[in-house]
Each structure stands twice: as structure tokens, then as C-alpha cells.
Amino acid sequence: MSAARPQDLACRELVELLTEFLENALEERTRTQVEQHLVLCPGCTEYLRQFRATIGATRKLAEEDLTEAVKEKLLDAFRHWRQGS
Amino acid sequence: MPSATGDRGAEPTMRAWKFLAAGRVAPFGGHTWPGPAAGEPGAWVRFPEREVFACRADDLPWWIAAELWEVELEQPARTLETQVAAAAGRLVRRMTGWDDGAVHAYGVACAERARALAVEALSRDGRTEEAVALARARGMLELCRVARGFAGDARNRRSSNLAGYLAESSMRASEGFAAAAANIAANAAVAARPDDPGAFHRERQWQARWIAQRAGLVPAV
Numbered sequence: 001m002s003a004a005r006p007q008d009l010a011c012r013e014l015v016e017l018l019t020e021f022l023e024n025a026l027e028e029r030t031r032t033q034v035e036q037h038l039v040l041c042p043g044c045t046e047y048l049r050q051f052r053a054t055i056g057a058t059r060k061l062a063e064e065d066l067t068e069a070v071k072e073k074l075l076d077a078f079r080h081w082r083q084g085s
Numbered sequence: 086m087p088s089a090t091g092d093r094g095a096e097p098t099m100r101a102w103k104f105l106a107a108g109r110v111a112p113f114g115g116h117t118w119p120g121p122a123a124g125e126p127g128a129w130v131r132f133p134e135r136e137v138f139a140c141r142a143d144d145l146p147w148w149i150a151a152e153l154w155e156v157e158l159e160q161p162a163r164t165l166e167t168q169v170a171a172a173a174g175r176l177v178r179r180m181t182g183w184d185d186g187a188v189h190a191y192g193v194a195c196a197e198r199a200r201a202l203a204v205e206a207l208s209r210d211g212r213t214e215e216a217v218a219l220a221r222a223r224g225m226l227e228l229c230r231v232a233r234g235f236a237g238d239a240r241n242r243r244s245s246n247l248a249g250y251l252a253e254s255s256m257r258a259s260e261g262f263a264a265a266a267a268n269i270a271a272n273a274a275v276a277a278r279p280d281d282p283g284a285f286h287r288e289r290q291w292q293a294r295w296i297a298q299r300a301g302l303v304p305a306v
Binding site: 024032039040 | 112
């Protein structure tokens with residue numbers, strides 16, 4: 001362990017990194033920061049659990065499982081998300 | 086088998102420690118590590134695209150979880166800032182001294198360190214009655230309540246900051262979030278000695294020794 005304090009990560013930063021974290025796409029130092037934050041933060045640990053559960057649930061869905069109304073709602077949400085980003 | 090010094094020895098394996106969630110579950114990856122059976126270590130765990138990670142004794146406070154295991158890592162192991170990484174690892178034995186009671190006691194012990202710093206700072210700032218009240222507070226919840234009441238005094242920033250750290254650390258300890266209680270206590274050590282660049286590291290070392298002794302990693306002194 002070095003004498004320097006590893007840089008703390010804020011909850012908001014962790015949320016932004018979560019997708020890359022789950023895809024194992026973070027560089028080592030950032031990944032360690034995410035993991036160290038998770039050890040300290042029950043809120044973010046629960047968020048990660050829910051995130052994983054959502055991925056697991058949606059992975060089981062096929063396109064034909066969605067009604068037209070739900071499809072339209074989703075597409076609308078994605079359009080607005082693009083406009084807002 | 087060399088101990089977990091992080092060096093790349095000529096030995097084929099090195100000994101280290103690993104925290105897992107209840108049931109030998111990796112806290113971040115979610116997979117279950119195979120346990121030892123019939124006196125033999127568990128099966129080797131190896132991932133196609135990433136390494137396995139474990140702790141040296143000094144790394145322990147960074148990775149607190151419900152179960153602590155002695156692990157064997159394939160050499161060469163890479164030494165990182167707060168952990169070691171290797172191509173493969175396997176569980177050797179569970180450190181049974183580390184259980185729910187130990188996790189709770191660890192959080193409390195760390196918060197008590199923050200209490201000592203806060204009491205000292207309050208006394209130094211002439212806040213004697215507050216120092217006495219803090220010293221007398223019983224239990225983590227009462228300690229949190231009392232410390233919180235002393236955290237807002239802007240006239241004595243250092244002692245007020247320390248009371249604030251103590252309030253947070255004792256609250257986390259009372260909730261059972263020992264890792265957070267410990268991290269806040271280490272930050273309290275920095276707040277108590279802002280000119281000392283080694284304050285955080287030394288507090289983490291104290292925490293590592295506490296865990297090691299409680300879990301039976303080293304003989305009790």
C-alpha cells in the first residue's frame with residue numbers, strides 16, 4: 001500500500017462509469033476506484049445490484065415480446081434522451 | 086509458499102488474503118469461488134480476460150466484506166497500490182476469526198479511534214465540557230448524536246470537523262458499515278494532523294493490524 005491516498009470517487013461519478021465497469025472496459029486504476037467506492041457505499045452497491053438485475057431481466061426480452069404501444073414509448077424515450085444529451 | 090509481500094518470487098505460488106461476500110461470492114463479479122474440500126484447497130479460479138485479485142495484510146482495510154479467506158495466487162503476481170493481481174488463485178482456508186461480530190467490532194474500533202482524536206481536539210480548543218461529554222457517550226448511536234451536536238461550531242474549525250467525522254464514523258459503525266466507518270476514521274486522522282502526509286496511511290496500517298489480529302492472520306501480541 002502506498003503512502004498516498006487513492007483518490008475518492010463520488011457516487012455521481014460511479015453511476016457514469018457503471019456501464020463500462022460491467023463491460024470490464026475501465027482502465028485498471030479507475031476500475032479499482034469504482035470497486036473501492038462500492039466497498040464503502042451501500043447505496044451504490046444496491047444501485048449496482050439493481051442495474052445488474054435490470055440487465056438480466058431485459059436480456060430475456062425479445063423484440064416480439066413488446067407490444068406496439070411499449071415499443072413506441074421506448075422509441076419516444078430514446079428520441080428525447082438523444083435530444084437531451 | 087512465500088507470504089503476501091507482493092514480490093515476484095521464484096516460488097510457483099504466493100499466499101495472500103481475499104474478502105468475499107457471504108457464500109464465497111465475489112463482491113464485484115458475483116461468481117462463487119470453489120471452497121476447499123477434504124483438506125484440499127478449492128479449485129483454481131482463472132478468467133479468460135482478467136486476473137484474480139487479493140490482498141496483502143496492509144491492503145485489508147480497503148476491501149472489507151463478510152468473509153475473509155487465505156488464498157494461493159499463481160506467480161508471478163503483480164503488486165498494485167491496494168491489492169495484488171495474478172492469473173489464477175484458489176481458496177485455501179477461511180479465516181474464521183473474521184465473522185459478523187468481527188466486522189461490527191472493527192467498525193466500532195475505528196470509530197473509537199476517531200473519538201479519541203475528537204476528544205483531544207476539543208480539549209485543545211478549550212471545549213472541555215464538550216470533550217468530557219464526548220468521552221462519556223456510550224454506544225455508537227449516542228456517540229453519533231453527541232458528536233453531531235458539536236460539529237457545527239464554526240469558531241473552532243478543526244475540533245468541529247473532527248466531531249463531524251466522528252458523528253459519521255460512529256453512525257456507519259452503528260449501521261454495520263464497517264468499511265465506511267474505517268474510511269471516515271482514516272480521514273479524521275488526516276483532519277487531526279493536516280500537516281502530516283502519512284496520517285491516512287498510518288491509520289490504515291492500524292486498521293490492517295486490527296483486522297489481522299482479530300482474524301488470526303498473525304499471532305496476537
